[in-house]
Amino acid sequence: NNGIFLPGASNQELVTAITGADDNAVSRRGRRAAEARAQGEQP
Numbered sequence: 001n002n003g004i005f006l007p008g009a010s011n012q013e014l015v016t017a018i019t020g021a022d023d024n025a026v027s028r029r030g031r032r033a034a035e036a037r038a039q040g041e042q043p
Contacts, residue, residue, distance in 0.1 A: 003017050012030055016022045 005014060005017070012022070012027050015024060015026050
C-alpha cells in the first residue's frame with residue numbers, strides 16, 4: 001500500500017484505500033454519527 005494521501009482525505013477514504021473494504025466499523029460509525037446529527041442528536 002504505497003499510496004499518496006492528501007491532508008483532506010477522510011478516515012473512510014484511507015481505510016477503503018488500505019483495506020479495500022468500504023463497509024467496515026469506521027464507515028458504519030461515521031454513517032450513524034451523520035444520521036444522529038441530521039436528527040439533532042449527539043453521535
